[in-house]
Amino acid sequence: MNQPILIYKGGMTTATTGSLGKAVRLFHALSDETRLRLLEQLREGEQCVCELTDVFKTGQSRLSFHLRVLKDAGLVTDRPEGRWIYYSLDREALREVEDFIVWFKESSSRAMPARRC
Amino acid sequence: MNQPILIYKGGMTTATTGSLGKAVRLFHALSDETRLRLLEQLREGEQCVCELTDVFKTGQSRLSFHLRVLKDAGLVTDRPEGRWIYYSLDREALREVEDFIVWFKESSSRAMPARRC
DNA sequence: CAAACCTATCAATGATCGTTGATGGATGGC
């Protein structure tokens, strides 16, 4: 398996390009319980913010903040319809995250013996 | 596919148990470029801290901090040997993360039509 | 034992994040 998109392609180092930025943003978006619960809720299908505030019984601006983090990371998409804005999971982003993890996992299977300092 | 371990098992809500905590810790550990690069480096096999500081050309306490975050999340394990401490990837944790993502991804495939507010 | 080395931990600082309440723009119903 090739390196997933999230890893730098070619020879440029991550230090100079900061190309792990997308992965960092994805994982950061996933590193909050409220956001994970939002994604969990969106598994049932697209839902508007008012619906989510009903389910979560919390302030609207709070969910709006978290939905924006998820949207910026690409994990959800929004679709305006009249007065409402419907959010839904973006499975493509989830696939990217999965590829990233799989890449780590598989490569570590053929670990080389430790080098001496 | 069943819910992976990271999701709550049984009927208890995440609000009362905070059982998404493990997932949050895993994703938080992955949400930093330095830590991702550490994991990337450890794909070559177990390495001691002095070796990593050589590669990363940075302060030892900084890497020690990040290695601890990775260790607390279960993503790496450490093995003391004499004067050195060797760190290596923990593929089991990576598998848990993968299961978590797959669970989200697969369930979202049969999305239901949006409910009216 | 002393010196050199490897590493974890601590305290302090600046940066980033999450929450809250308030404001304003946009839409639909009357």
Next chain:
DNA sequence: GCCATCCATCAACGATCATTGATAGGTTTG
């Protein structure tokens, strides 16, 4: 037009995080 509803954004605050330099414990070497 007017009001109610839905939502994003802003400012302010406390909390958490990442970095840095210093310190200390443990190990090997001489």
